[in-house]
């Protein structure tokens with residue numbers, strides 16, 4: 001599978017790192033925003049270079065001329081994880097002033113799968129309306145909302161659970177997290 005992964009400046013960078021690790025057998029195209037780099041360092045201690053090694057290709061978020069910016073670049077799914085309220089608002093409004101927001105706009109116009117993984121609490125009415133608007137326009141809104149029914153024992157369990165649910169949405173079979181009443 002050919003996957004574009006955008007990492008913006010919402011909280012939840014460990015989930016992006018975990019997901020990239022799970023996608024080793026796939027062709028991954030990674031973009032980390034400037035804010036995403038700051039949050040990545042804060043939450044994982046990792047620099048972008050440490051994470052780029054897990055991706056097949058990586059790009060600068062400010063370089064709008066990269067090949068993934070064009071609708072002619074075919075990919076299977078675009079995941080923005082975490083997706084900040086700022087990026088979410090831009091995508092909802094059709095603003096494409098960075099590579100991440102541009103690829104999201106391309107996903108919508110080309111009717112390709114777009115998975116947005118926002119994290120914020122509480123949610124303003126503006127954020128809720130943006131999510132509803134995006135959902136109505138074909139995006140999948142998959143907030144970072146851990147389940148507790150599988151009795152997580154650690155933060156890593158919660159991170160793995162969230163990454164595995166994203167894999168489910170991408171259509172990638174996995175048995176990373178225990179499923180309800182499946183042994």
Ligand SMILES: Cc1cc2nc3c(=O)[nH]c(=O)nc-3n(C[C@H](O)[C@H](O)[C@H](O)COP(=O)(O)O)c2cc1C
Nearest residue numbers: 008009010011033035036039084085086087119120
């Ligand atoms: C440590 C840290 C945590 C943040 N967490 C969130 C968050 O959970 N959700 C969010 O929407 N923004 C969060 N932000 C703010 C975004 O990084 C900020 O709005 C930024 O402009 C987003 O830009 P981007 O979408 O281009 O990455 C956080 C910022 C920092 C420094």
